[in-house]
Amino acid sequence: MLHSMTGFGRATAEVGAYAATAEIKTLNSKSVDIFTRLPRSLSAREIELRNLLTGELERGKIELNVTTQRTGEAVASLTVNRPLVAAYVRDLRDTAREVGAHAERSDIELLKIALTLPNATTTDAQPEAEATDEWQAVQQAVKAAIAECNAFRRREGEVVEHLFREAVNTIEARLRMVAELDLLRIPAVRERLRKSVAELLESDSFDQNRFEQELVYYVEKYDIAEEKVRLQTHLNYFREVLLEGSGKKLGFVSQEMGREINTIGSKANDAAIQRLVVEMKDELEKIKEQTANVL
Helix, strand or coil: CCCECCEEEEEEEEECCEEEEEEEEEECCCCEEEEEECCHHHHHHHHHHHHHHHHHHCCEEEEEEEEEEECCCCCCCEEECHHHHHHHHHHHHHHHHHCCCCCCCCHHHHHHHHHCCCCCEEECCCCHHHHHHHHHHHHHHHHHHHHHHHHHHHHHHHHHHHHHHHHHHHHHHHHHHHHHHHHHHHHHHHHHHHHHHHHHHHCCCCCHHHHHHHHHHHHHHHCCHHHHHHHHHHHHHHHHHHHHCCHHHHHHHHHHHHHHHHHHHHHHCCHHHHHHHHHHHHHHHHHHHHHCCEC
C-alpha cells in the first residue's frame, strides 16, 4: 500500500503533573529533514525524539512542535536573592540622589530594575519526578501524533494510488491504439521502401553494400515492435511496485516508461501515433508529479 509523504498528526497526553501536546507536519523530501520546537526543559531529549521520528516516519520534511504545561498546583522554580536585590535598590536610590535626578523613582520601580540585574534571581532545577512525568507525557503525545500522521499519509496514499492506476490504464489503452495503427502503418512503410528500392535498382550507380545499409537503416528507424513490448512490460511492473508501496521504485519505472514512449514517438513517423504519444506523455507527467510525494 502506498503512503504519501504529506501528513499531519496532533495528540495530547497527561502523566502525573504534566500535560503535553505534540503536533507533527510532514511534506515530501528526498531525505529526512527534521525541524523541532521543544520546551527548554526537553532540549536534552531532542536526539531521542529525532530518532523516534526517523524510525516511524522514514522520509520527508518533518516538523515537530511540542508544548507542555503543569496540570497540578504550580511550584515556584525561581529564587530571588533578596539581600543582593535590597543592596541593588539602595545603590540605585543613592545613585539617583548623587546625580541629582529631578524626580525620585518609587521603590517599586527601583525593585523592577534591580530584579533584572546580574544574579538577582536563580532558577531552581526541575525535580526529578516532575522531569520524568513531563518526558513520559511528551513521549505518549509524540507517539500518538505519529500514529495519526501515518494514518493521514495512508489515506493520502490511497488517493495517489487510484490516480496512478487510472494513468497507467490510460497509457495502456493508448498503447493498444498505437499497436492497431501500427498494423496500418507497416504496409505504407513497406510501399515507400519498395519504391525507394526500385529507384535504387534502376540507378546506374547501384551499390549493393549501400543498398543493404539503407535497408537496415529504414527497418530499424520505423520498427517500434520492441518499444511496444518494453512499454507494456514497464506498465505491468509499475502495477507490481504499487503493491510494494515504494515511491523510489515507482520513480525509476516511470523514467523507463518515458524513454519507451519518447522512442515510439520519434520512430513511428505517423501523425495519428504522435497524437497518442502526446496523450501518453500527459498521463506520465501526472505519475511523475505524484511519485515525488510517495514514501
